[in-house]
Amino acid sequence: MTEKSMTQKNRLQDGGRIDRSKVLAFTYNGKKYTGFEGDTLASALLANGVDIIGRSFKYSRPRGIVAAGAEEPNAIMQIGSTEATQIPNVRATQQSLYSGLVAGSTNGWPSVDNDLMGLVGKVGGKMMPPGFYYKTFMYPKSMWETYESYIRKAAGLGRAPKENDPDIYDKMNQHCDVIIVGAGPAGLAAALTAARAGARVIIADEQNEFGGSLLSSKELLGGKPAAEWVADVVKELSTYDDVLMLPNSQVNGYHDHNFLTIQQHCTDQFADRAPNGQVAQRYHRVRAKWVVLATGAHERPLVYGNNDVPGCMVANAVSTYINRYGVVPGKNLVLMTSNDNAYRTALDWHDAGRNVVAIVDSRKNPHGTFVDAARDRGISIIVGSGVIEAHGSKRVSGVSIAPLNDAGDAVVGPIIKMAADTVATSGGWSPVIHLSCHTGARPVWNEEILGFTPGATYQKQLTAGAINGAFSTAQALSEGVKAASDALSQLGLAKSDVVLPETEVIEEGKAMALFHIPHTKPTSKAPKQFVDYQNDVTASGIELACREGFESIEHVKRYTAMGFGTDQGKLGNINGMAIAAKMLNQTIPQTGTTIFRPNYTPVTFGAIAGRDCGALFDPERYTAMHAWHVEHGAKFEDVGQWKRAWYYPKGNETMQQALDRECLATRKSVGILDASTLGKIDIQGKDAREFLGRVYTNAWAKLPVGKCRYGLMCGEDGMVFDDGVTSCLAENHFLMTTTSGGAARVLSWLEIYHQTEWPELEVYFNSVTDHWSTMTISGPNSRKLLEKLTDSDVSKENMAFMDWKPMTVAGVPARVFRISFTGELSFEINVQANYGLHVWKALFEKGAEFNLTPYGTETMHILRAEKGFIIAGQDTDGSVHPFDLGMSWAVSMQKPFSFIGKRGMQREDCVRENRKQLVGLKTLDPKAVLPEGAQGVLDPKAPIPMPMVGHVTSSYWSANLNRSVAMGFVKGGLDKMGERVFYPLADGRVIEAEICSPVFLDPKGERQNV
Amino acid sequence: MFHIYCPHCCEYREEEEFHAAGQSHIARPLDPDACTDKEWGEFMYFRANPRGIHHELWVHAAGCRKYFNITRDTQTYEIKEVYKVGEKPTVVANAIQSK
Secondary structure (H helix, E strand, O other), X not given: OOHXXXXXXXXXXXXXXXXXXXXXXXXXXXXXXXXXXXXXXXXXXXXXXXXXXXXXXXXXXXXXXXXXXXXXXXXXXXXXXXXXXXXXXXXXXXXXXXXXXXXXXXXXXXXXXXXXHHHHHHHHHHHOOOOHHHHOOOOOHXXXXXXXXXXXXXOOOOOOOOOOOOOXXXXXXXXXXXXXXXXXXXXXXXXXXXXXXXXXXXXXXOOOOOOHHHHHOOOEEOOEEHHHHHHHXXXXXXXXXXXXXXXXXXXXXXXXXXXXXXXXXOOXXXXXXXXXXXXXXXXXXXXXXXXXXXXXXXXOOOEOEOOOOOOEXXXXXXXXXXXXXXXOOOOXXXXXXXXXXXXXXXXXXXXXXXXXXXXXXXXXXXXXXXXXXXXXXXXXXXXXXXXXXXXXXXXXXXXEEEEEOOOOOOEOOOOEEEEOOXXXXXXXXXXXXXXXHHOXXXXXXXXXXXXXXXXXXXXXXXXXXXXXXXXXXXXXXXXXXXXXXXXXXXXXXXXXXXXXXOEOOOOEOOOOOXXXXXXXXXXXXXXXXXXXXXXXXXXXXXXXXXXXXXXOHHHHHHHHOOOOOOOOOOOOHHHHHHHHHXXXXXXXXXXXXXXXXXXXXXXXXXXHHOOOOHXXXXXXXXXXXXXXXXHOOOEEEEEOOEEEEEEOOOOOOOHHHHHHHHHHHHHHOOEEEEOOOOEEEEEEOOOHHHHHHHHEOOOOOOOOOOEEEEEEEEOOOOXXXXXXXXXXXEXXXXXXXXXOOXXXXXXXXXXXXXXXXXXXXXXXXXXXXXXXXXXXXXXXXXXXXXXXXXXXXXXXXXXXXXXXXXXXXXXXXXEEEOOOOOOOOEEEEEEEHHHHHHHHHHHHHHHHHHOOEEXXXXXXXXXXXXXXXXXXXXXXXXXXXXXXXXXXXXOOOOXXXXXXXXXXXXXXXXXXXXXXXXXXXXXXXXXXXXXXXXXXXXXXXXXXXXXXXEEEEEEEEEOOOOEEEEEEEEEOHXXXXXXXXXXXXXXXXXXXXXXXXXXXXXXXXXXXXX | OOEEEEOOOOEEEEHHHOEEEXXXXXOOOOOHHHOOHHHXXXXXXXXOOOOOEEEEEEEOOOOOOXXXXXXXXXXXOOXXXXXXXXXXXXXXXXXXXXX
């Protein structure tokens, strides 16, 4: 033996599926240890004799490893050797050991071995009965934040990394005929059956190798060790092109219509960081025609006093550590069981050369193959008894055993004490029904196996093996073949031949229904009997919840927090339900069960996000001139997915200085805006005009070719949701523009009305937003500038306000619209997007003499606010109709068809007095700029809460007017012109404003009428 | 996540390509101006929320952009049928179930 493995004091000389020639060094809580390839972190810790792996959540009691798989409640680790590669809350039982692995406990301070919180816990624990956070921390309300941080700190789960994860994660979409969840005997038999029939198969298993229970069993299959049969099957499966084998892959969610999600651990099972170019984890999204759940079962521990002292374990986990990892986690074992099956653990322990102190069987007269085998080995069996209490604090030092009555609910004789360092218990097996619950099926209690099995489902789902309570290997194998055969026949595929290996004949006696071992003291006074380790829920806590009147198991769960941990109560829930049922004088099926939901085990955010992060999180849309904006120092703002130029600071300009310059230059000479993001919908068909009349509030019947018109769009409720200019391109051809953010919604709106309400109208819609680049030149010199780039006549006489014309601009075909959102003489030049940058640059070339100034969305907002033009979505919020906006001119009540919104805006509440109406707000102090969102009041001295009359929707500093401009809602505002409204602000100031017309600049519209 | 058969594309596609658009068969009154406020309110806002069979309007938003109907069991999420706009469902809630 090497010196290194000598330190692994619990490691056997031989046996197990580990490679003793491959020594792996790892660090746990700052100390160096070694294990072997094939180990899990848990098996390596046990091999090294590490007893305490954490502190409990509420009482801060030392805790050890109790299980060997996904059901482990205690061994929750923080993994990672650098800050960036931290992974919180990894179950040590599911983490493969690799060289250089760094792990730590997720709780315990200053260390798990000497925990200061433990002292507090002993006092604090009494102050934390079930429902403690409802009872204790509710009052005073103001203290909640203080309590919360304390609770979060005490919660003892891992922490998120503070640095970006350097690894790559990705997702794959998969399709298959049959997905088999679990590669134990049932799953492998099913996979073999389906694969031989030529079906497209996916088989996934959470463990690093296929085989499930067969990997830790001493059973023979066909006269050979079971693992050999596993190897043969795996080898054959790997020869089929249509079989995808996924080890290290947890099927975490079973969603509607046979959609399953699988988290595959690719490199994080053998490296801290994924080797170059490799993916750390992969998330498979599977759509399966048929699902075979072969998820197996978890052994249930029994509930007894101090059952959380390190050294208390689930029986089968002990066998797994011995048989699969060559680790015996102690010297002297006491096994407590209510069934035959668990006797195997005592046999394995004995055969490993360690001492079995006693088997404590709750049944009076056990008999069967394993019982006989124990007797043959001379192991002491204490019948009709239970371990009522474990002794020790940091490790089990002994047990108290007492005779029980027939029902197993009372101690009926004297206590005997025995020395031991390990207590293994078994209360039977709970089928792993979690995935079957995800789609809403309610589990069914099966009295014969004393467990819940999957309920009826509407999914194309089959189940095989221990999930059905078919616990023996023989049953599991044949159920696997049957499930796959059923799926094949449903799929219309030919049957295949699978000859199953011969299994050993095992006789097992009847198990006893036992969950909670009584103590000589009442449960409330007995040493703590833990049901849910992760949340420190005890038997007495559940009894207390029942006494306090909680009858529904869902309420008991929420009150005690049973099953609320990251383990979802895989070990404890059934025991908790049994205890509640007994308290409520009900059977377990009467009490019912809680439902498991996705995910089966916690999933890393990396796997969920995959590549959808960073630049790929959400698509970004750029206009054709984007590179120019970047080059010219533009700051950008997000409008939907668009990146829009916000403003263009020069040198050291502040934002306000840049805006002032842009605003002044535009009104003085000419400015240019990249308006390409405006939604554009091409509308054609002989009924296009009629259609427009129905979806817009104003009239469209007489709009001639070559003309543009502004329109308001409302919902059926009469509330404005979008606006824009629509132009008549030809008799049956229109171009509709929408707000930048509303384009998709408006297109859907048009389509749903056309397809579901008015299919008789011949009209076609096409989104052409990206087809065109749109440049708006605005200002008194805009015509002069345009004239330099076109031969067409753009004079006032030939091209009036609200006209559009096709023409050539900078040598390329263009549509030019004389429309204005600034109140200035303005031309909107639209060219094919590919020509956008060319025309933009040509404009700057010719525009130099006019000081052509680029401006962004912020200056656009200011210029339009000076004119009182609304922005749908900023000055509207879904609760205002056109009349509230003072835009009655945009509504034609005379149209023959009752347009969308007409009936809605005539409802009683829409026509009442004193609705909030949009008005201009002129601050008495011209320098004061109202904050947008500020609430107005009519009497600033009114007691709080003051009656509020409406909020500020748009507010800016106007360099052109040398004062602030604002718009906002005021109740009955349109009838209150000249009256005062006050805006008390959070900082104590009160800004006073006069209600006025929202048109602050050029009220007669003379600037654009040139 | 649903697996939805688009009756226009004639194939099963993932739910990500579709949007739900509310309850089916809510016809816009032919003469809105003749509706009382109450009737208009019913048309706009009041929708069934059955446990069981429900008829829903969906759109193949990232596909053919056509609307169609789905008959779905709101309890099991089974899609019982899909049918085009203007057609009638063949699977309907029976009186006992809908009680």
